[in-house]
Amino acid sequence: MTKRNFDKRYSAILPLGLCLFIPLLFSLSACSRPVPDDSKKIVVWEQEDAQVAPYIDSVFQAFKKLPENAGIEITRTHYQTEDLRSQFQAASLAGVPPDLLLGPSDTAGLYAVSGFIMPLDGHFDFSRYNAPVVEAITLDGHSWGVPVSNGNHLMMFYNKKLVKSPPGTTDELFAYCAGPAKALKLDRCIAFDMGEPFWLMPWLGAFGGWPMAGKKPTLDTRAMRDTVNFYLELKYDKKYVPMECDYNCMDSLFKENKAAFIINGDWAISGYQKHFKKDFGLCIIPRLSRTGRYPSPMVSGKYFMVSAGAKPEKMALLKRLLEFYTSKENQVRQYQVLTRLPALKAAGSAPEITSDEVSRISLDQILKGRPMPMATEMRAVWDSARNYLGMATTRKLDVDTAVRKMQENAEKKIEEMNE
Secondary structure, three states: OOHHHHHHHHOOOOOHHHHHHHHHHHHHHHHOOOOOOOOOEEEEEEOOOHHHHHHHHHHHHHHHOOHHHOOOEEEEEEOOHHHHHHHHHHHHHHOOOOOEEEEEOOOHHHHHHHOOEOOOOOOOOHHHEOHHHHHOOEEOOEEOOEEEEEEOOEEEEEEOOOOOOOOOEHHHHHHHHHOHHHHOOOOOOEEOOOOOHHHOHHHHHHOOOOOEEOOEEOOOOHHHHHHHHHHHHHHHHOOOOOOOOOHHHHHHHHHOOOOOEEEEEHHHHHHHHHHHHHHEEEEOOOEOOOOOOOOOOEEEEEEEEEEOOOOHHHHHHHHHHHHHHOOHHHHHHHHHHHOOOEOEHHHHOOHHHHOOHHHHHHHHHHHOOEEOOOOOHHHHHHHHHHHHHHHHHOOOOOHHHHHHHHHHHHHHHHHHHOO
């Protein structure tokens, strides 16, 4: 008999005091039920590529098999990059965030100033990790994530079936595009995402610029104008790059042998190795001949961030998991499986990594890069640069106007953020 039927049938004939007692009895009965113990449950949200998920799960499984971790449950949920940001913000505001977040550093600044993640200085020894990857997750004197990999940077890949040796300069690259690539009747010589400003930043560095100085945007500059004009030259004058092409488009062009080169991130290495096999080639992004500077891709890594909502009594468990995940053994294995450079100093000197040509080239590219700014103001820079870069490359605005508006819009967004 349900509580509702019990009340309906008997309330009319039972004494008033007992009638008042019965609802209380049911309430106490409900309260006496055991509360689920989640002290051994870890919830992880991530935005990794599908090919990375099996590795993550394998580390979690190995952790759970340790005798001291009997009964521990780890739940991993995948989100697309922007969905992860919005879902984590919503969950944090609602008081039901995951324990851990695995992702790049570019959104960590937003989470930090919003109070959604906790500083980890007192919980981990960050001197064990490579300094640049720690710098990329440091804001206002605090470290906000445990580094999992070192890099997350752009580099150049090429198809050895189409290219005999990689170019060292853009003059050499363009000579190939004007000659052999044209003779092969490729759709385009070089594929990269011209609408996404992350791909713009290496070239901006090669022209002598950078998008931020401290917490101030530096977009309305001669370097930015030169960079956007360089884009227009590649797209319309030389026709070496696709006219309109997003990430999936550029990836398909390269894999289908319709483009000889692609500029993509270190996260794509293992996938291209499996696809091209002996024809897989990689190199640093060629030096810009007209300035003599190398492109400087943004460098950070992937990090575990700990939710500010994580219960204090669970911190010892979370710390144990993250130290296991970034142990020397797992950092070396991560490189062997995913071809991602380790964040742990001790792992970087392991012979399995130092003897590999891929790691040598990837590290060479990292050394030519610059740490990605973690300041929350960078979000305004990304949004503004994306919008006005698109208008310039589709010729809806002239370059001077687009760059000026890029700066003005970023400043306006930052002002609104700080109100």
